[in-house]
Amino acid sequence: MKRLSRIGVLAAVTLVSSAHIGSPDTYYEGPAGPYRVRVIVRAPGIVPGLAQITVRLLDGARAGTVTVLPVYWDPRTAAPPPPDTARIVSGDSTLYDAALWLMTRGSYSVQVTVAGAAGTGTATVPVQAVATRRLGLDVPLAAGLAAFGAFLFIGAVTIVGAAVREAVLPPGQAPDPRRLRRARWAAGGGGAVLALALFGGRGWWNGVDRDFARGLYHPLASSAAVQTDHGQQILRFSILDSAWRARQLTPLIPDHGHLVHLFVIGTGGEVFAHLHPLLVDSNTFDAALPPLPTGPYRVYADITRESGFAETLTDTVSVSSAGGAGTWRPTDPDDAWTEATGASGPEGGAQPAHRGAGRAAPFHGHGARRTAGGTRAIHGHGGPFDAEPRRRDGVRAPASVGDDLVGGTTDVPAARPGGYDPGNGGAADDRGPSRHEPDERAHHGRGVVPVRFPEARPLPFVGSGQAATQDSHRRLRRGGPMILHLGLSLMLTVAQQNFDTVQVRTIKAGEGVYMLTGLGGNIGVSSGPDGVILVDDQYAPLTEKIRAALAGLNPGPIRFILNTHWHFDHTGGNENFGKAGVVIVAHENVRRRMSAEQFMTSFPNVVPASPSGALPVGTFTDTVTFYYNGDSITAFHVPPAHTDGDVIVWFRHANVVHMGDTFFNGRYPLVDIASGGASSGLIGAADRVLAMANADTKIIPGHGPLGDRAALQAYRTMLVTVRDRIKRAVAAGQTLAQVQAAKPTAEFDAVWGSGRITPVLFVEILYQDLSRR
């Protein structure tokens, strides 16, 4: 929905200006409980800064109070600040306004709460805090300041002169010529020092301004072009930006499973295509073009950068010869296009004809929810449509086209309850046409998709700590081109995740041993008369849900938690459980990494040190065994695999093994190279467990469904095959692009390629790992 609504704004912008999109202003129209509201957030353009928000009650509703509250995405925040009461705008009883303070770069959602006779309702509106504009010093102010400055300058020089000339003389005594001369020298010297100081101040100011300008948002320079290849028209989208090409910017990360979403919209608005191009190299993306009618088209490329910044790049292309529908070989099964037939719909608009690709639901099935929710969250400039996009006469605004297209789609699976685990890729049973839904589904209960754009994980600001923040940003910006997007993607999804909607499910793995799924790494549980031992604990906001799930298994105490490695989707609950007296045990390297800020090339972001309460209190370097619940539960360290602190937990009598993230079941795994991981270690870990396991052994993966020996064997085969191919290619001196072009994962992609680590990324990880000396 985010994407479709964004297009509308883009199209709107294109009508008012051909410039790139750059405004983080937000327009929202939808329900706030029993009320319908239109919320407009005008971004301050600077951070920290003051955004202006207006809330209009639609349908003639009346409210008692309207409050607004900016909420920062970070789940570690202690408490929200008190909300601000919006003031009613004089002369309009349905319009309220307020000022919103956005203090930190990144993603906020603004909670607009309306209270009145019909009850209380809240709408959540996404706002991203970015610097977008540079304020000039207008002439009157500049002249006034300059005049004041000159006056102060002359005044200071005069005071210095007077001090030397008269101040040290006894009252009444007149200065002699020598003293007068000295006073003139002193005034001149004082003036020179002051001028020097002013010069330094000017340099300082320019420096601040330069730094500020550098931090401003600039859309990436890009182009789109139509080419013909073997009779198939290809739409090529290229990022031309010099900063991008020089790899000074953070790379793209997949959003909804695709690095780039291309929207091709006829200039009349009646033809619309949604394509997912494939990566040719890190600057170029190709998608087979559907047989669109000839004519000019606008192309909108939706991308999300690792920094969390989602932006839309625009260009115009001309399609000169329409191919036959039969010749279109979609680049991606999600690709789809449609053409309005011209018939009039219930709202006076065109009825679309759907021409999906391999899928019945071409637009990810957003429509079903949109129709139900009737919400709209739009990013971008205000334009002709920002208030009433549907009421334009004549040709529909593209916003409405997209809207109706999906709104008219009826064959979309109904939204299912439950959360979404990005690590699980929506769980193994959740593939198919609706696999991109879950993160929106998670938000559905709120009536809007809170699109959030964290700039980076926030770092503590304390005194000199600020320098660290800036350094981290610099480091971030130096990130490689296409390197491993999974991590941030995962983090982003966490950021976007409404933990409230996550369900923790319990799956029995063996006698007294269970696997819990929720959000983050799968949890292993030993439950019995002695109490509970947990293996990993997901995220802090899920602690209570995990407790609730455990309460259903065992009323006894949780005594120990084993962390399989340091990543926050496995250790996020440590602090909560630790506070409650649970003893947390992990490999020595887990504590070491959690104790200090980590910069993860694989998770391209800075992860601050964990609070001391979250650190494991017991560590080991090789093995540790718990004799508990009648079982012997051994955690053993394996040589660096996913990270350098991996342990595998063996519930010997129950015949269950928890492999942590050394095993991703049904998706390509991650090697966190920055955390000391290595692909050889993944294979070694698999070998070790295969040697222990029999046909009845249940294997809990870090991510993915509960597995067994056969699943692990298949995983090992895939790893070894792909590893060997890339190893040979590296030895032959091939570049990453050459290796990726050879598609060394081709036969595995159908089974393993649907996770957050896409085939392209998996190849890049292994290439990077195996190219290391």
Next chain:
Amino acid sequence: MKVPWYVSAVLVAATSAVVGVIWDISWHRTIGRDTFWTPAHLAIYASGIIAGITCGWLVLKTTFAGSDAERAAAVGFWGFRGPLGAWCCIWGALAMIASAPFDNWWHNAYGLDVKVLSPPHVILALGFTGIELGAVLLVLALQNRALAAANVEGGGGADRGGGYGLLLAYGFGILILNKAIMGFEQIGFSNAAHNALYYLVAAAVFPILLVAGARASTLRWPATTAAAVYMGITLILLWVLPLFPATPKLAPVYRPLTHMAPPPFPLLLVVPALVVDVLMRRPRGDWSLAVLTGLGFLAAFFVTQWFATPFLISPGSENFFFGANRWNYNSLPGDFEHQFWRIAVDPVTPLKLGLAAVFAFVSARAGLWLGNGLARVQR
């Protein structure tokens, strides 16, 4: 000793500025949000208003309705006459006024305050520094005239300065506090006390004030008294501010504060100031005195801060006396609270300490030069 009302008013103005700034920093660290009309801002700008109006009136009265004696005890400025200190105060008040629209524009252009040091803030600081210096000069003129009169009349004794010594030490205490506030980001937090920058900044800014104050004063322990004034005002605010309930009003809130955050515990400046006072009593040439007081200051400051700060950053110091709940609402709780910061990046090395010693010497020498001049100010 008769203290004219305008001297009292200007001393109040000088105090109002430093108290206002510490209050404002606490406001930003606790509540976050501000407008122009916060009490802290009002206290700062009240300083300019009080000093500007007082000294403006003083100048007009001296120029147009002053007695011959008053006019004689004044300096000329574009045809007007007034004490040197009054001109400094007026200049400071005008600089403060000029900084306001500049600061407003700055916030609009680059964002709300996240730093103590920015160009408009420096102009504001120069403004209230002018007022503080003006207050010191007004007291000095009174003291030095009293001294001159005592000498002419063949007087002497402990109170030759007419008892203005304490007022003068108070004025210098305010100036020291001003410097400590400006250096909030470099020398404010005890966690920075194992960085070289900490000692470089302290060596540059404090000896000049302590030595100048000691040279110009008639007190027995002038530098120590001024340092005690600095510590005293800081401690009072450290104890008083947390009594006021306040909650963060901006997201993200990582610490749900309930009361105003106190300023960091003050530098233990009385110890090096005591050393300066003792050394200043030895009669010797200014150059060797500058070496002695500079090195003496640095040595005493280094030893005091280096060994006192491990306690000041320890959990044991998190109490009412040393300042509890001292961290910003928007700082993520973490181990940094009890650690020395940036010790890997900016460690204290012999070379850096040597550089600090040079700074301390230059600062002390400048202080002697300034003090000699101040000791002669009579108008």
